Amino acid sequence: MNDAHRSxxxxxxxxALDQLDDHERIAVDAHLAGCPDCRAELDEIAPVAQSLRLVDLDRLGQLAPAPPASLGDAVLARIQIERARRREAPRWALPAAAVVAAIALGAGVGWVAHPDVPDQPVVLLEAVEVAGPDARISASADLVPHTWGVEIKLTASGFEAGAPYRVAVTTVDGNKVPAGEFLGTGAKQMKCNLNSSVLRDQATGFEVTDSAGTLVLTSTF
Ligand SMILES: [Zn+2]
Structure with missing residues (x-):
């Protein structure tokens, strides 16, 4: 029963999107009859599936505008966030809505064809704590979990004007992976985007060091 539930x-x-072959559909039907969890999950995703089904895939064909590149990123980022949140949970515990969205992307559904779908790219920010020994430095940071790695959006003042600083992302394996450099702006506030190749679920924090290698700011996710 548990194995069946998982798969x-x-x-x-x-x-929900009516994309299964007969064997799979019969298996799901049979399982749904005995599994309230799966029935509840199906109820949740049914409205999403309903609106996606209104899109006529055949008629869209080659004329369909490509979905914005940011959409795939956003969906995968959402999935990563859910994974990070449910780090203890096994991978099949993805929210069904994310699965539906991923399937829609895979099927090349022209999401722009449906008026109910928002046309603003989804920006997912995760605020993280930052702290440092230097009281002159005031900083805050948000993360963007991209498919290619985590981006740090650092807003800060108090880094010595004109002095170079290095940023590294710390990983679950204890490595420090470079995420870029910036110059301090003194009392003037700076906004700096730093990109790393570490995926969000592998990243545990970041460190900022000065040119002498002294730690001036840390963040633990
Ligand atoms: Zn089930």
Missing amino acids: LRELLGAY
Whole structure:
């Protein structure tokens, strides 16, 4: 029963979109009859699936405008956030809505064709704590979990004007991966975007060091 639950739950998105073959559909039907959890999850995603089904895939064909590049990123980022949040949970515990969105992308659904879908790119920011020994430095940071790695949006003042600083992301394996450099702006506030190749679920924090290698700011995610 548990194994069936795991494997069939992954099919719920496709089931809601009517994308399963007969064997899979019968298996899901049978499982749904005995599994209130999966029925509840299906109820949650049914409205999303309903609106996606209104899009006629065949008619869209080659004429369909490509979805914005940011959409795939946003969906995958959302999935990563959910994974990080449920770090203890196994990977099949992805929210079904994310699965539906991923399937829609995979199927090349022209999401722009549906008026109910917002046309603003989704920006996902995760605020993180920052702290340092130097009282002159005041800083805050947000993370953006991209598919290619985590981006740090650092807003700060108090770094020595004109002095170079290095940023490194710390990983679950204890490594420090360079995420870029910036020059201090003194009392003037700076906004700096730093990119690293560490995926969000592998990143545990970041460190800022001065040119002498002294730690001036740390963040633990
Ligand atoms: Zn189930």
